[in-house]
Amino acid sequence: MLALGFTLIFGVLRRANLAYGPAIMFGAYAATWTSMNFQAGLLILAVVTIAAAVLAGAYVERLCFAPHRKGPAAAAMVASFALWMQFEELATLALPNHLYAFPALYEGGPLELGRFTVRIDALLILLATVVVCGLLWWILYRTRFGVAVRAVIDDPKAAGLAGIGVPRVFMLVFALASAIGGLAGFLIAGSQEQVTPMLGMWSTLKGMVAMMLGGLGSLPGAVAGGLALGLIEAHAGWFLGPQLRDFLVYLLLFVLLALRPPWMNTRSVS
Amino acid sequence: MDEYALGVLTNIGLFSFVALSAYLLLIAGELSFGQQAFFGVGAYAGGIATAMLGLTLPVAVVIAMLCGALAAALVGLPTLRLRGLYFAMTTLAAAEMFRILFELAHWQLDVEGEQVGPDGSQGFRGIRWMLESGVEPEGFVAIVWLLLALVLACFFVIERSKLGATIRALGEDPTLAGTVGIDVNRFKLGVVAASGALAALGGALFAHHNTYIEPRNFDIMLGVHSLAYALIGGLGTAFGPLLGVMLDIGVLESSRFLQGYRMIVFGGLVALLLVWRPRGILDERVVHWLRARFS
Amino acid sequence: MLSVRDLVTAYGKIEALKGVSLEVAPGSITCLLGPNGAGKTTLMMTIAGVLRPKRGSVRFLDEDLAGLAPDAIVKRGIALVPENRLGFPSMSVLENLQAGAYQRRDPIEEDIERIFRRFPPLKARSAQQAGTLSGGEQQMLAVGRALMSRPKLLLMDEPSLGLAPLVVEEIFRTVAELHRDGTTIFLVEQNAHMALKVAQHFFLMEQGRVSFSGDPGSLAEDEVIRRAYLGSSR
Numbered sequence: 039m040l041a042l043g044f045t046l047i048f049g050v051l052r053r054a055n056l057a058y059g060p061a062i063m064f065g066a067y068a069a070t071w072t073s074m075n076f077q078a079g080l081l082i083l084a085v086v087t088i089a090a091a092v093l094a095g096a097y098v099e100r101l102c103f104a105p106h107r108k109g110p111a112a113a114a115m116v117a118s119f120a121l122w123m124q125f126e127e128l129a130t131l132a133l134p135n136h137l138y139a140f141p142a143l144y145e146g147g148p149l150e151l152g153r154f155t156v157r158i159d160a161l162l163i164l165l166a167t168v169v170v171c172g173l174l175w176w177i178l179y180r181t182r183f184g185v186a187v188r189a190v191i192d193d194p195k196a197a198g199l200a201g202i203g204v205p206r207v208f209m210l211v212f213a214l215a216s217a218i219g220g221l222a223g224f225l226i227a228g229s230q231e232q233v234t235p236m237l238g239m240w241s242t243l244k245g246m247v248a249m250m251l252g253g254l255g256s257l258p259g260a261v262a263g264g265l266a267l268g269l270i271e272a273h274a275g276w277f278l279g280p281q282l283r284d285f286l287v288y289l290l291l292f293v294l295l296a297l298r299p300p301w302m303n304t305r306s307v308s
Numbered sequence: 309m310d311e312y313a314l315g316v317l318t319n320i321g322l323f324s325f326v327a328l329s330a331y332l333l334l335i336a337g338e339l340s341f342g343q344q345a346f347f348g349v350g351a352y353a354g355g356i357a358t359a360m361l362g363l364t365l366p367v368a369v370v371i372a373m374l375c376g377a378l379a380a381a382l383v384g385l386p387t388l389r390l391r392g393l394y395f396a397m398t399t400l401a402a403a404e405m406f407r408i409l410f411e412l413a414h415w416q417l418d419v420e421g422e423q424v425g426p427d428g429s430q431g432f433r434g435i436r437w438m439l440e441s442g443v444e445p446e447g448f449v450a451i452v453w454l455l456l457a458l459v460l461a462c463f464f465v466i467e468r469s470k471l472g473a474t475i476r477a478l479g480e481d482p483t484l485a486g487t488v489g490i491d492v493n494r495f496k497l498g499v500v501a502a503s504g505a506l507a508a509l510g511g512a513l514f515a516h517h518n519t520y521i522e523p524r525n526f527d528i529m530l531g532v533h534s535l536a537y538a539l540i541g542g543l544g545t546a547f548g549p550l551l552g553v554m555l556d557i558g559v560l561e562s563s564r565f566l567q568g569y570r571m572i573v574f575g576g577l578v579a580l581l582l583v584w585r586p587r588g589i590l591d592e593r594v595v596h597w598l599r600a601r602f603s
Numbered sequence: 604m605l606s607v608r609d610l611v612t613a614y615g616k617i618e619a620l621k622g623v624s625l626e627v628a629p630g631s632i633t634c635l636l637g638p639n640g641a642g643k644t645t646l647m648m649t650i651a652g653v654l655r656p657k658r659g660s661v662r663f664l665d666e667d668l669a670g671l672a673p674d675a676i677v678k679r680g681i682a683l684v685p686e687n688r689l690g691f692p693s694m695s696v697l698e699n700l701q702a703g704a705y706q707r708r709d710p711i712e713e714d715i716e717r718i719f720r721r722f723p724p725l726k727a728r729s730a731q732q733a734g735t736l737s738g739g740e741q742q743m744l745a746v747g748r749a750l751m752s753r754p755k756l757l758l759m760d761e762p763s764l765g766l767a768p769l770v771v772e773e774i775f776r777t778v779a780e781l782h783r784d785g786t787t788i789f790l791v792e793q794n795a796h797m798a799l800k801v802a803q804h805f806f807l808m809e810q811g812r813v814s815f816s817g818d819p820g821s822l823a824e825d826e827v828i829r830r831a832y833l834g835s836s837r
Contacts, residue, residue, distance in 0.1 A: 105583045120578035127571035189702045196689040198673030201706040292401040296386040
């Protein structure tokens with residue numbers, strides 16, 4: 039899901055949003071604050087996370103991406119990491135502890151299926167991912183808006199000439215990506231049962247690595263990349279421990295970028 | 309001068325090195341999120357040289373710079389043909405790999421009865437060359453700024469020379485540079501290695517100033533900050549990154565009022581500034597204008 | 604219908620349009636000629652809103668459109684068939700047409716049928732990806748897409764570029780038909796030979812300015828122009 043959101047922005051706006059994770063973290067922190075001060079059910083917390091992430095995303099879009107629409111991609115990316123710095127500090131100022139508890143997605147025990155033990159919250163996350171994918175597919179291939187988005191992905195100039203308001207499409211896609219990211223953030227916080235200031239950078243990195251694993255800019259690739267990354271991390275973490283696991287993932291990213299196998303060159307969203 | 313001001317001045321000097329190293333890559337046309345790794349390599353190498361191998365600071369600094377250049381070349385070689393976002397991502401990945409290596413590094417020697425050396429995430433304490441050699445804080449500031457001045461002088465000479473023009477040409481249009489006969493790959497590698505050496509220089513000095521370093525010192529935020537310093541200060545002159553560092557550490561850090569909101573203010577400043585001045589405050593146009601005015 | 608006055612468009616410091624003035628009469632086919640680099644595409648792009656002019660005005664039905672975004676221009680009834688048949692290669696032919704109708708709120712099935720009747724190859728390939736079409740089919744698709752917005756003024760930038768002569772004739776037959784059906788057409792053509800057959804009025808652009816304005820008769824009479832732009836295929 040993180041990869042989906044990141045890829046949407048990368049594929050449509052052709053820019054990397056380094057404030058993506060931090061905006062999600064803002065959402066998660068907003069939900070944490072809500073749960074600390076109010077009696078809020080999981081649904082409310084999910085809505086708060088998504089809404090706050092979309093709000094934060096709008097701030098990023100207006101300040102970093104809208105002004106640099108016609109300029110070099112680097113300017114937007116650089117501006118986005120400046121906002122990343124802002125979100126990090128804001129998070130530590132608002133909730134200064136290194137760690138905060140977050141309500142669990144599911145309180146009960148795991149499901150026993152023969153030899154396998156399956157965590158319910160993991161199932162919930164998978165389910166949510168399937169729903170999001172389905173929703174995204176429906177939006178992109180069964181609505182007028184989706185035609186506009188795919189047109190902008192193919193050729194923003196031609197899209198404008200066809201009467202599509204490109205800036206508005208950018209803004210809406212950004213909001214959509216932030217919403218998906220927000221949902222992901224809520225699910226992550228709920229399954230980890232905690233939030234930390236590290237969530238920001240972590241989310242961006244995971245989204246980015248998964249996108250690159252799956253073939254830059256391709257939405258199905260993003261999902262595949264996410265699944266692949268999850269599998270790689272789970273196994274590497276089990277056998278090698280957390281640090282070598284992270285090292286391996288970065289090495290994989292580095293090698294993939296350096297070698298750039300042909301399936302990593304997709305630009306269009308298929 | 310009071311100790312606090314000395315500290316600020318020293319830090320401005322130290323971080324200028326890593327900002328300049330990001331600047332060098334920027335004018336060669338590449339965005340690097342990884343200069344903090346070479347800062348770290350320099351810090352560890354310099355610390356090992358003095359605290360564990362008993363060498364003097366000048367030797368340690370040279371060793372650190374060599375290590376930095378080597379590390380940078382290691383990262384740069386496989387990624388030579390990458391541009392833009394892809395190159396930036398490899399630098400990020402590489403820098404995190406270095407940071408993890410710092411966290412996994414355990415090597416301690418018995419020096420005069422105690423264990424000295426990098427101890428993973430516990431860090432590397434006991435880099436006491438400065439204290440043992442009787443160098444006062446004022447003396448150290450002088451050393452840092454003397455070296456910085458030397459580096460700036462080098463930049464000025466290079467900027468006015470053919471080398472400088474070549475580097476900037478590389479930054480403007482690598483394809484065009486290639487057609488004019490510039491070996492783009494070899495040049496880029498040279499620039500990457502030089503930037504690594506520069507960051508390592510700062511790192512070695514940093515290690516000796518703090519006497520204690522840990523992997524967390526060299527995380528992504530440092531790289532992001534270095535890049536921001538160069539971009540906000542301006543890409544027209546080597547003074548640009550210096551200006552950026554001064555704005556953050558000098559103005560914001562020192563201001564009692566803004567200190568807690570430093571990153572928020574600085575981040576906002578960078579984003580806003582980029583809208584009007586995408587090449588920083590002291591960008592090429594301003595520098596040209598200044599040069600014309602004062603020559 | 605369209606009145607361009609002293610239009611100046613620059614790329615950085617370089618002025619591609621140095622003060623262009625011309626008129627397109629309603630219900631006409633007007634053709635813009637000129638050598639490469641004269642600024643014809645720049646003019647089209649400026650009228651269509653892709654480029655912002657530095658100075659000057661583009662008046663269309665009593666409104667100055669200079670500086671508006673491309674989708675606002677489409678909303679006001681101008682559609683551009685761009686040079687090089689820019690399109691949406693990953694989307695199907697049908698989806699390309701739907702994209703062209705993005706601003707329309709009313710049912711578009713009739714328009715799609717009409718375009719399919721005009722360009723039968725498109726109907727045959729309606730589910731095919733636009734990127735796999737031949738040059739001629741892509742040009743038909745580009746024209747069809749522009750027509751989906753029911754423009755009052757159709758701009759065409761070098762519609763015959765890179766196409767086989769038979770296809771070129773097809774395209775110009777379509778241009779004549781559209782004109783008969785009431786669309787005003789303003790087209791750019793480098794090879795004036797075909798344009799002579801359909802256009803009622805000509806402008807010649809050289810180095811960012813309009814250097815000639817006249818009807819086919821006076822155009823064909825001018826020796827210099829004839830040699831330079833009508834070529835040897837008389």
